[in-house]
Amino acid sequence: MNISPVSTDRGHLVIDGLTVIYASTRGSLTALSNVSIDVGKGEFVAVLWPSGCGKSTLLRIVSGLVAPTKGRVTLGLKPVLGPRQDVGIVFQHATLLPWKTVLENVLVPIRSLKLPIDTGRQRALDLLELVGLSKFAYHYPNELSGGMQQRVGIARGLVHDPSMLLMDEPFGALDAMTREHMTLELQSLWMKTQKSVLFITHSIPEAVFLADKIIVLSSRPGTVMETVAVDIPRPRRVETMTDPTFSTLCNRLRGMFGSHGTID
Numbered sequence: 610m611n612i613s614p615v616s617t618d619r620g621h622l623v624i625d626g627l628t629v630i631y632a633s634t635r636g637s638l639t640a641l642s643n644v645s646i647d648v649g650k651g652e653f654v655a656v657l658w659p660s661g662c663g664k665s666t667l668l669r670i671v672s673g674l675v676a677p678t679k680g681r682v683t684l685g686l687k688p689v690l691g692p693r694q695d696v697g698i699v700f701q702h703a704t705l706l707p708w709k710t711v712l713e714n715v716l717v718p719i720r721s722l723k724l725p726i727d728t729g730r731q732r733a734l735d736l737l738e739l740v741g742l743s744k745f746a747y748h749y750p751n752e753l754s755g756g757m758q759q760r761v762g763i764a765r766g767l768v769h770d771p772s773m774l775l776m777d778e779p780f781g782a783l784d785a786m787t788r789e790h791m792t793l794e795l796q797s798l799w800m801k802t803q804k805s806v807l808f809i810t811h812s813i814p815e816a817v818f819l820a821d822k823i824i825v826l827s828s829r830p831g832t833v834m835e836t837v838a839v840d841i842p843r844p845r846r847v848e849t850m851t852d853p854t855f856s857t858l859c860n861r862l863r864g865m866f867g868s869h870g871t872i873d
Contacts, residue, residue: 622648622671622773622805626680629666639830640666643680646824646833648773651803655810655820659828659866667831668775671807672696684773694722697771697804701778703758705750711737711761712746718769729768736764739798756787760794767802776808780815789847792818796845813862817855818845825865834865 627644630637644667648654656667669675671682673692682689684696697718705714712733719729737743740760750758759779766774779795780788792815799806799819810816816823817839825834841854849855 621650621683621685622646622807623683624667624671624680625682627667627670627677627682628679629670629675630678641677642830642832644826644831644833645680646807648805648807650805653799653806653808653819653821654824655808655816655822656824656826657810657813657816657862658826658831659811668698668777668809671773671775672698694769695772697766697769697774699759699762699766699774699776699779701781703750703755703762705758705761707750710747710749711742711753714750714761715765715768717765722769724769732770733764733768736767737761739801740764740794754787755783756791759783759791763795763798767804772805774804774806776806778809778811781811788815793847795819796843800844813859814850814855817841817858817862818849823862825862837862 624644624646627641628639629641630639632638646654646656666675670677671684671689673689673696676690684693705711706717709717712730715733715737716726716729718724719726719733734743734746737746740763742757742760742764745753745757750761753761762779766776780791783791796819808816808819820839822839823837825837826832827834837858839858841849841852841858
């Protein structure tokens with residue numbers, strides 16, 4: 610399948626020395642401290658962390674909605690100084706508009722960015738076929754299962770052809786079986802589109818299964834504890850989860866959180 614491009618900007622995401630300090634009535638609060646993360650072109654990077662260590666802050670900064678206190682973020686060699694057209698976001702909940710069809714929900718970024726609607730509609734249809742929902746283009750969200758709604762959310766995040774895809778615990782609200790199935794589907798979709806991905810998760814097996822490398826963050830203030838390479842051949846299958854290499858890496862990551870907080 611040939612998915613028509615909307616934009617041609619491609620590059621790396623570089624988060625360099627990122628520190629974020631909030632002022633409050635109780636004094637200053639450091640959410641992130643000297644965080645550096647590099648996502649290469651076409652690389653899938655997972656970020657693991659305990660609750661309350663600045664996840665929302667990191668995503669807001671990368672998406673250009675919040676400015677850092679110190680440090681900088683560049684995407685495609687250009688500084689992130691505000692919202693960018695070349696960033697797509699997939700949320701924990703699909704947040705689809707119930708009065709719009711699946712196709713119209715996917716087209717929301719095309720319309721909000723005022724991109725050519727004809728090209729955007731064809732790309733949306735191509736993406737719906739890619740995620741296995743072409744027969745549901747004119748259905749409404751309440752006619753879809755939770756997993757299907759998340760696939761619509763992923764198509765929506767990709768429809769304007771961003772160079773960077775941010776995924777905020779996209780499977781966290783799904784049941785265990787659906788979550789495992791969606792993990793397999795996401796790997797397949799990523800291998801076809803080769804987008805750069807920053808994937809936020811509390812699930813160690815999910816991070817190991819999907820990522821090229823894993824960034825382990827501490828509890829607040831969030832700092833990088835370790836960067837772990839995942840040297841497991843692709844495509845990874847359900848059987849991969851029983852491989853000794855997979856189990857060893859999961860156990861190693863669990864050990865890092867023994868004295869730093871809990872993780873799912």
